[in-house]
Amino acid sequence: MHALDLLVVLAVMVAVTYLGHRLSGSITSRRGFFQADGSLPWWAVSASIIATVVSAVTFVSVPAAVFADGGDLTYFQVILGLAAGKVVVARLLARPFYLSQGVNTSYEYIGARIDARTGEFSMYLGLLLNLINSAVKLLTASLVLDVISGWGLPGCALFVVAVSMLWSALAGIKTVIWTDFLLFVLFSLGAVFALVFVSLNIQQSIPDAFVWLDEEAKLVLFDFDTDPTKRYTIWAGVVGAVGLSIAQASTQGTWQRVRACRSAEEAQKAFDVAALFYAVHVVILAVGLALAVFYGERGVAPELARQLVDSPDRIFPYFIVNELPVGVSGLFIAAIFAAAISTLDSALAESSDLTVNHIYQRLVPQQAESHYLLMSRLFMAVWGLLFFVAAMFFSRYQGVGLLELTFKLPNYFYGAIFASIVLARYAIGRFSTIMLGFVLATMSVLLMSSYGIAFFYWCPVSGVLMVSVVWTLDRRGWEATGVVRS
Secondary structure, eight states, X not given: OOHHHHHHHHHHHHHHHHHHHHHXXXXXXXXXXXXXXXXXXXXXXXXXXXXXXXXXXXXXXXXXHHHSTTOOSTTHHHHHHHHHHHHHHIIIIIHHHHHOOSOOSHHHHHHHHSOHHHHHHHHHHHHHHHHHHHHHHHHHHHHHHHHHHOSOHHHHHHHHHHHHHHHHHHHTHHHHHHHHHHHHHHHHHHHHHHHHHHHHTOSXXXXXXXXXXXXXXXXXXXXXXXXTTOSSSHIIIIIHHHHHHHHHHTSHHHHHHHHHSSSHHHHHHHHHHHHHTTHHHHHHHHHHHHHHHHHHHHOOOHHHHHHHHHOGGGHHHHHHHHHSOTTHHHHHHHHHHHHHHHHHXXXXXXXXXXXXXXXXXXXXXXXXXXXXXXXXXXXXXHHHHHHHHHXXXXXXXXXXXXXXXXXHTTHHHHHHHHHHHHHHHTTOOOHHHHHHHHHHHHHHHHHHHHTTOOGGGHHHHHHHHHHHHHHHHHOOOOOOSOOOOO
């Protein structure tokens, strides 16, 4: 990395830290630290929702998937599903989460709606999933950043963890949401600039470029094939991504963002508008098309071509380092760091919230609020180190590919999380039936994996199976409001 690029990256990080801290204000209680006292505007929360799911992998691997031989736009089907999932979450969970009283976490909500043991089990499962998910995203982000910066995998991971811990500890979810908003603006502008820059530096006209892309079959948007082993079909993309969105919405990160809004209506609006913000993913897809045209004209250097055989994700980082002017490339490197950090700081706030409210307070009760606030910050550091250690452990499995690693591993558990929040939403089940459903859901995932079923199907299939089993055994009427009354 050029010295000027490094200076730009550090300047961006310092500026975002300062602005995020100034916008956050002071914090005196855990409710303010983890739920922002219901004081944040819906549009900032909405941007934070998307910033959390746009990782460095999205920023780098999605263009690479389009650029690769045989690559096309079928990932667009996943984008449609993720956007639709946000609208479903707005209708299914935003209002019940906001209006529920006497509960501080999404897992207390599950416990109040079903029973305490189910809430406790869901909480530990959620922490495990958060650890896996965060470690995988930290690993994949560090792999990408290492290609650009040359700092080494541990060095990149430590940098991302350190900045994430700093931002999370300043003012909790307030800082997380405001910095996520600023970072969302940064990597959105970065994606748009990349698209414009490439478009201005290709030799052929834009219409001719689209003709060439069509001849290369890169403009394919939809695949209606019913083969369950194919990953990017309309069925796997939309159904799987909607299920994934509901599962992710059961976590404490969603609870924090809903409760940070000023009203139930604004909470719903935040998720509805977040669906529109997936337009950023479409721009990132278009960057992949632009790269295909750019290097289709110029050709790929032999050394890079050899690297792309085993590491296709290198193409966009290579473009940033070698094609963009010095200084401008620093802004892009900062945008990729931003995408990585905006994912991890949310996970730190979520894990610390659950640890303090569900575990630590039970072991060390009746302490002053200042004590629990201090421990909230300390547990962010503990979880940051755990994310780092787990990421280094998962590094031995990086050969499966960044995008696949990001999606596949958490999907072993997402079905059970999906089912737990749906059952809690309608107050169905008890601990014994939940555990039976969990076992059957886990077995179904292992079975689908052994038969090569695309991992996008794992969450909805195993989740619907668990819901069906528990509902069949419970036979109680649904409680449709979904609201916990204190």
